[in-house]
Amino acid sequence: AQKVTQAQTEISVVEKEDVTLDCVYETRDTTYYLFWYKQPPSGELVFLIRRNSFDEQNEISGRYSWNFQKSTSSFNFTITASQVVDSAVYFCALFSPRSQGNLIFGKGTKLSVKP
Amino acid sequence: NAGVTQTPKFRVLKTGQSMTLLCAQDMNHEYMYWYRQDPGMGLRLIHYSVGEGTTAKGEVPDGYNVSRLKKQNFLLGLESAAPSQTSVYFCASSYLYRSADSGNTIYFGEGSWLTVV
Numbered sequence: 001a002q003k004v005t006q007a008q009t010e011i012s013v014v015e016k017e018d019v020t021l022d023c024v025y026e027t028r029d030t031t032y033y034l035f036w037y038k039q040p041p042s043g044e045l046v047f048l049i050r051r052n053s054f055d056e057q058n059e060i061s062g063r064y065s066w067n068f069q070k071s072t073s074s075f076n077f078t079i080t081a082s083q084v085v086d087s088a089v090y091f092c093a094l095f096s097p098r099s100q101g102n103l104i105f106g107k108g109t110k111l112s113v114k115p
Numbered sequence: 116n117a118g119v120t121q122t123p124k125f126r127v128l129k130t131g132q133s134m135t136l137l138c139a140q141d142m143n144h145e146y147m148y149w150y151r152q153d154p155g156m157g158l159r160l161i162h163y164s165v166g167e168g169t170t171a172k173g174e175v176p177d178g179y180n181v182s183r184l185k186k187q188n189f190l191l192g193l194e195s196a197a198p199s200q201t202s203v204y205f206c207a208s209s210y211l212y213r214s215a216d217s218g219n220t221i222y223f224g225e226g227s228w229l230t231v232v
Contacts, residue, residue: 009155035221045205045223091157095221103148103207103221107157 002027004094006106013082014114021077021109023092029053034075035093036066039108045091051075082113118142121206121224128196128231136191136227138206144222146209147189148173149181151202152226158205164189196231203228 003026013019025034036048049059051068059066063080079086092106119140128134138147145166150158150173160173164183178200180192189208193200206224 006157033220037223043203044225047221050220093158103160105150105158107155 002029002094002096002104004092004104004106006090006092006109008109009107010110010112012112012114015084016081017113018078018080019082019111019113021079021090021092021111023075023077023106025073025075025092025094027094027096029096032094032096034068035091035095036075036077037091037093039089039091041088048077048090079111082111084113084115087111087113119206119208119222119224121204121227123227124225125228126230128193128229130197130231132196133192133194134196134229135193136204136206136229138189138191138208138224140187140189140208140222142208142210142222143186144208144210145186147183148207148209149179149189149191150205150207151175151200152205153202161191161204193229196229198231201229201231 005024007022011019032053034051038046038048049066056068056070065078067076089108089110091108093103095103122137148163149161151161152158159175161175161179162170162173162181164170167183167186170181170183182190204227207221209221
């Protein structure tokens with residue numbers, strides 16, 4: 001079975017703090033894809049990153065960075081020097097091509113960044 | 116540059132009424148999905164389609180039906196709406212994955228807010 005766990009339901013930080021959002025996944029497939037999406041208060045889903053299972057390189061994009069570790073089945077997301085505009089719900093998701101349409105989302109982590 | 120378009124965006128239904136949500140994509144994607152989002156539950160897959168004329172059940176299919184008569188459209192139907200179907204519905208589409216791909220591969224609509232009273 002495939003599963004995505006985001007153990008942190010809500011996180012509250014003060015602006016300029018660093019914050020890490022955890023994502024742990026389960027799959028028996030060797031080829032899979034991991035995603036992070038941001039859902040701001042306006043409701044749309046904003047794509048942040050996709051990582052393929054065979055590419056364990058960490059990635060940095062501005063204040064955002066992602067740490068993919070297959071050994072611990074984790075794909076954690078760090079925001080450096082958080083800003084109020086980072087306040088949103090963040091979703092981690094897992095997709096396996098072998099499972100075709102089975103795109104599995106975690107329950108999301110609500111991040112509140114206070115000024 | 117429409118991407119994925121959902122209609123309607125907002126709807127209020129009475130219990131027992133029926134309605135259809137329409138999802139249209141202009142990217143020639145093979146895969147299309149319908150999700151519902153409820154507080155604290157994340158997004159849960161209702162039904163999906165891997166190509167024109169095919170549909171399959173997701174995690175929470177009860178009370179919904181779908182059809183994919185045209186590749187670009189994926190319809191979600193509620194035959195007899197219930198208050199438990201009050202939710203935000205998201206449609207998504209994607210193409211067949213290739214290992215060399217990078218970047219976004221799953222595109223979401225803006226959501227449809229449905230209230231059943």
